[in-house]
Structure formats: C-alpha cells, structure tokens
Amino acid sequence: MRTSENAVRSLPDIANEAKPHAAGALEWVGMGEIEVPVSIGTADGRTVQSGARVTAYVNLARPDVRGIHMSRLYLHVDKSLSNEPLTPCSLRRLLKEFLDSHADLSDRAMIRVAFDHLVRRPALVSENSGWKAYPIVLTGLLERGQFSLELACEVVYSSTCPCSAALARQLIQERFGEDFARGRPLDYDQVVSWLGSEQGICATPHSQRSSAEVRVKLAPGFELPVVELIDRVEHALKTPVQTAVKRVDEQAFARLNGENLMFCEDAARRVQQALAADERLVDFWVRASHYESLHPHNAVAIATKGVAGGYGGGMDSFAPLRR
Template sequence: MSPTRENVVRIMPDIANDARPATAGQLAWVGMGEIEAPVRVATAGAESVAVPARIKAFVNLHRADVRGIHMSRLYLHLDRHLAAEPLSANSLRRLLRDFLDSHADLSDRAMVEIRFDHLLRRKALVSDNTGWKAYPVTLIATLDRTGFELELGVQVAYSSTCPCSAALARQLIQEQFRNDFAAGGPVDADAVLRWLGSEQGIVATPHSQRSHADVKVRLASNVSELPIVDLVDRIEGSLKTPVQTAVKREDEQAFARLNGQNLMFCEDAARRMQSALQTDERIADFWLRASHFESLHAHDAVAVAVKGVEGGYGPRG
C-alpha cells in the first residue's frame, strides 16, 4: 500500500543549523530585541502583579563555523519562565542557565534585558488623597563563565529649584522693599505683611523645572529579591522634591515649601543620591545621573556620580 500525503513525514530545511556562514567569525551577541510579553513583579504583600514589558534576549555565538543560533528556543524559555514566577535574581539566573543549556555547543554567555513601568500608590503631601505614579524600571542580567550579574535601573522624576535664581530673586525683592519702604522711616508690620502677600512685593521668583534621576545599581551577589521600591524611596528621600500625583491647594503649598527649602543644582542632586546609595550593602556598584530640564536654557544641566573612583562603573547612556 503506497503512503498517503497525510502520513508522509515532511523534513523541513534548517538553514541556520545546516548551512555554513559565507564569512566565518565569532559574534558577541545574537538574539531578539523588543519582545512584548508580560512579567510578574512582586508587590508589598505575598501577591505579584503582571505588567507589560519589552524584552531583549541574547546569547553569544563562539562557534565561528556555525551560521546562527536557535532563536525560537530563547523565546520559548522566556515565555515559560516569565509566566511562572515573579522576577528575582534567582529566577533570572535560572532563565539564563536555560538559554545556555539550550545552546551548549554554541554559546557560553547569555543576557536578558527587561523594561517595564512599576506603578506605586503615592500619598499626597498634606491632604488624604493618593494617586498612582509610574517608575520606569530596567533589569539587565548576564551569565557567563565568571558568574551572574544583575543590574537594576530606575528613573525618578523630581522638581529642582535653582539656588542662583533664588538668590537673584531675593535681591530683587530686597530692592523693591527698599523702594516701597523709605529707609529710616517707620515700618508698619501690617503694611509689610500686606506687601509680602502682593504681586508688587514678590517681584521675582526663582525658576524651577521637572528633573529626572536615572539610577543604575549592580546588586550584590547575595541579593535575591529586587529592591525596586526601596531604591525609589531612597532616591526620593534624598532629593526631597519628587513630583506629586493627587494635589490640592494645601499639597501645592507644601510642595512650594519643599522646593524653597531644597534649592539644588544638578551637582547637589547627584551628590545627595550618591550619599544615599553609598552605604547600602545590597548595592555592589552604582551609576547615577541627575538631569535638570532647564526652564532658563534650551539645554539640560547634567551631573553624573558613581560609587568609588571616577568611572568605576563606566560611562553610561
């Protein structure tokens, strides 16, 4: 009996596995970028939440005579691991180990990068209101012969008020006061109080701007859970002026006070964060950048700090 079309086994070509490259050479990284998939992120309780993420997955190709890697294997490992458990150092290490095990004859180095927004419920400064705030998070994990490394990056938005502009504004207010209240004459306290509450009295205000703190930390080898919220809290606590969510007038007034009491150049902001991260034993190394999106200039004011000696964590984008 002759075989029918339905029971004939079709052998499909595998060019990546069978063919040889036209030009031989080892490749540092081969894989996929901008993969869309949900990841699970641990919350303050025992629960975890699923959030959309964009992912890059790579292995090296140290066989110069092989055409390509098995990209579908990377994708299937991602899909299985990320759906099974919340992100942690241990779960990412297991994922990368599967990358390498599935490419045992081709690769000895693996990397995954995961980007997502972490939503936190934040309380207003004074009122009883709360609101949601999104913090961009980046995880970069690598595994090779030297071991496993995990980098956690977060971005925090804050307000910065220029100390120089504040000093110049105070000078103008002093000059206006001298013009409106003759030197040597009697000064009525109620009149001064009314003057201070008028637009005529406050003739100048310092410039403030929304600013970004981009912080990347290399976690110590004994850290398993991802300290995302702790890192955000530490950064915001050092800067004092994180941008707000729900705001009533009393919250806006409290925010104005915080800005007035925390005047800072980008250098000040970078040093505050550097000091806050320096003693955290969970952090083996860090790189941070304070970017002030100037309202005075068309360009940004930027300061970068690292742990230890200059350039210890290398220049970053």
Template sequence: MHSHENTARLLPDVAVQAQPHLAGALDWVGMDGIEAPVSFDAGDGQVQRASAQVGAFVNLVRPDRRGIHMSRLYLLVDEYLSKRALDATTLEALLRAFLESHKDLADRARISIRFEHLVRRAALRSANSGWRAYPVSIEACLGAEGFRLELGTEVVYSSTCPASAALSRQLIQEQFARDFEAGRPLDREAVLAWLGSDKGIVATPHAQRSVARLLVRFVPGAKLDLIGLLDRVEAALGTPVQTAVKREDEQAFALANGGNLMFCEDAARRIQRALDADAAIADFHVRLEHQESLHPHDAVAYASKGVAGGYGG
C-alpha cells in the same frame, strides 16, 4: 498524515549550514522587543503583573555555524517569565536554560527586560493618594565570570536653582527698599499686606522638572527592592513629583522647593550619599538631568560608587 517527527525531519534548517566566506564568532545574537508578561514584587510583598519588552541573546562561538536557534530562546522566555516571579533566581535559571539550549554554540547568555511598575504615593498634606508609573529595566548576564544583574529606574523631581533664588531675593529687597523709606517707622499690617501683594514677590527663582536615572547592582542574595530604592532616592532629593494634588498639597510642595534649593551637583551628591549608605547595593551609576527653564540646554551630573570594575562615567 505525517507525524510531528516526520514533518520536523523534512523541514530544512539553513542555520546549521556553514558559510566559509562569512565565518567568524559573534558577540551576541538573539531577539529584542519580545512581548511577554512579567510578575514582579517591587519590595512591598505585592506581586504586580505587567507587559514587558524582552531582549534575549547568546553569543555564537562557532565560526562554522551560520546562526543560533532563536525559537529556543523565545520559548524559554515564554516558559520562565509567564509562570515564575521575576527575581534573580528566575533570571539565572533562565540564562542557564539559554546556554543549555545552545551548549554547542554559546558560552554566554544575556537578557534585558523593560516594563513599568505602578506605585501608590500619598499626597503631601491631604488624605489623598495616586499612582506613579516608574520605568524598570533589568539586565542580566551569565558567563565565565558568573551571574550579574543590574536594575535601572528613574525618579522625576523638581529642582529650584540656588543662584536664581539669590538673585530673586535681591530684587525683592530692592523693591522693599523703594516702597518703605529708610528712617520711617514700619507698620506691621502694611508690611504684611506688601508681602501678600505682587510687589512682595517681584521676582521668582526658576525651577525645572528633573530626572535622576539610576542603575544599581545589588549584593548577591539581595531582593530587587525597587520601592526601597525609590524611597531612599526621593527622600534624599526632597521634591519628587506628586500625584493627587489639592491646594494644601501644592502649597506644601512650594514650601519644599523653597527650602530645598539645589544645583544638579547637589542632587547628584545627595543620591550618592544615600546609595552609599545602603548595604544591599554593591555598585551604582546615576545620571542627573535638570531640564532647564532658563536656557534650552540641560544641566547634567554623574555619580557612581566608584568600586573596581564599576560602571564608569
């Protein structure tokens, strides 16, 4: 039986062979969709394990080398993510290991990690609660410019159109004027009964499910505080989607929507103001999408911190 060393020595490695007719440096080479477990503390001190999809890459600076050692990247992803909590320190160490494993081939490394994190959310009025699964994306890179990490997630919320609300109020006023003649005394009980009837709500403003897609870069040394970020954004919006809903919760949500009218521009500015006030966030980019119920196209707005070297539009 051959030893491991002898077997390895006999196996061909065509990746090291030069191909002069195809020579050239490459921006990134690696693998995407690697299945791996991750352990993540979203900011509440509770480490949660999740199934992730990972992309692992290095650049290829040697035009005379045909390819990189992809198996080395895979094994390092398995080693680091299986045994260590997912944070900036772990990711920087992993990227340094990528470069060390390709020290003759690469001077930049990148990793992307995508998974869902469950957060328990309380109901608006009742004593119930339920789970929300928030998508998480983490992108980290290491090169001559240093280490850089970005955290992405989404907040789903309800948005009620201010223009539609104004038009609906006008129709309700007109219906009231038809049903209660001018100059005649108003009977309080009759008005209350009218308000509780179909005529009292002859028109309703349109509302839609909306999505805020967030990409943030925390200041060096800051925790990847996903829950803090979500809380700040959901509080700014006022009407995030709910989990457990009893009738009193649904009524509270209707009240919140009625007192929280917003265009996508309003929502973008609310989030912009909230994230600007967070000293732990160095930069951010936000995309707001109101998935309209009035027409088949969406209303969209973008906002960012606008720092030098930021994300752009």
C-alpha cells in the same frame, strides 16, 4: 499522491545545516523587543504586573555555525517571565536555560527586561493618592558560571536653582526698599499685605522638572530592591513629582522646593551619599539631569561609587535608561 495533513514532514533547517558565508564568532545574537508580561513581588506579599520589552541574547562562539536557535530563546522567555515573578534566582535560571539550549554554540547569555513599575503614592497633605510609573530596567549576565545583575530606575523630581533664588531675593529686597522708606515706622498689616502681593514678591526663582537615572550592580543574596531603591532616591532629593494634588499639596510642594534649592551637582551628590551605605549595592552610577527652564540645554552631573572595574567613567556610563 497527496501527503496527509497529519503526516510529519521534515522541514529544512538552514541555520543549522548551511555554513556561514564569512566565518567568525559573534559577541551577541538574539531577539530584541520581545513583548511579555512581568510581575514584581511587593513587601506586603502582592504582585504588580506590567508589560515589558525583553532583549534575550547568547553569544555565538563557533565561527563555523551560521546561526543560533532564536525560537528557543523566545520560548524560554515566554515560559519563565509569564509564569513567575522577577527575582535574581528566576533570571539566573532563565539565563542558564538559554545556555543549556545552546550548549554546543554559546557560553555567555544576557537578558534585559524593561518595564514601568506602578507604585501608589500618597499626596503630601491631603488624603488623596495616585499612581506613579517608574521606568525600570533589569540586566542579567551569565558568563563562565558567574551571574551578575544590574537594576536601573528613573526618578523624576523638581529642582529649584539656588542662583536664581538668590537673584530673586535681591530683587524683592530692592522692591521693599522702594516701597518702604528707610527710617519710617513700618505698619505690620501693610507689610504682611505687601508680602502676599505680586507687587511685593516681584521675582521668583526658576524651577524645572528633573530626572535622576540610577544604575546599580546588585550583590548576591538579596531580593530585587525595586521600590526600596526608588524610595531611597526620592527621600534623598526630597522633591519627587506628585500625583494627586489639591491646593494644600501644591503649597506643601512649594515649601519643599524652597527648602531644597539644588544645582544638578547637589542632586547627584545627595543620591550618591544615599546609595553609598547600602550593602546590597556593589557599585552604582547616577546621572542627575535638570531640564532647565532658563535655557534650551540641560544641566547634567554624574556620580559613581567608584569601584575599580565598575562604573568609573567609561563610555558605558552614558548609556541611557530608555533604549
């Protein structure tokens, strides 16, 4: 006799019924790279949606249980992140749902949400604008009723080497001495023409695309300062890469680079000072990486707020933003 297609069957639950081959508690168990849409509220009341990849974990505190209920984690992630904007409250609530659904197995929960946040940026001079994508990572942890939240972002900027600039200026001075003999009267128009020529400006400093990776631990009671954090970093560095660029914008960018010569140490300190006074940040970690055009390796500087028990130099400080 065939079983009706509509009849309810009892399906085996091996993870719940079978004992582990080797007993032991596990630090984290869950799902990685869950694909889901997320949205962030903006200051003007709009929301910006992005595609995210989510890691959802709980610990497995009971050594005698073979596995957790992974489908529950997925369904909680899908329901929460697909239907409401990301906020500290929504992430804390989601982590509590993880633990409530694993009440007999787990007492810690973690979520990591990685996505690119699109921001429309104006050109430096012209009336144009364009979209810029900033990698964002939110990491929430709920442990013994205590919720902590970390926000990470990456800002790409241009850096012009101060040493290279000084060496280029010296060569220009020497060329000027060769082309305009000492003691002879200078012709203004001739000098102006010389300054605008490749013959006169015979050397230029090297510049390169650079990256500031920033991780901050957020204090409770604030909304997610995603764009505010990005703006603070960009304003400190002064040379963020541009989107829509006409010649007037490119010239303005060249001026900004000339007025903001910096080693990676300078860049890290600029961001460090910009973040130090923000009351929303319990702690922070900054890595400035200059992808040198002079040689095939990078110049790197790392700075922290230096809070005891925070980001003060442990190996975790070297975890990349993109992972």
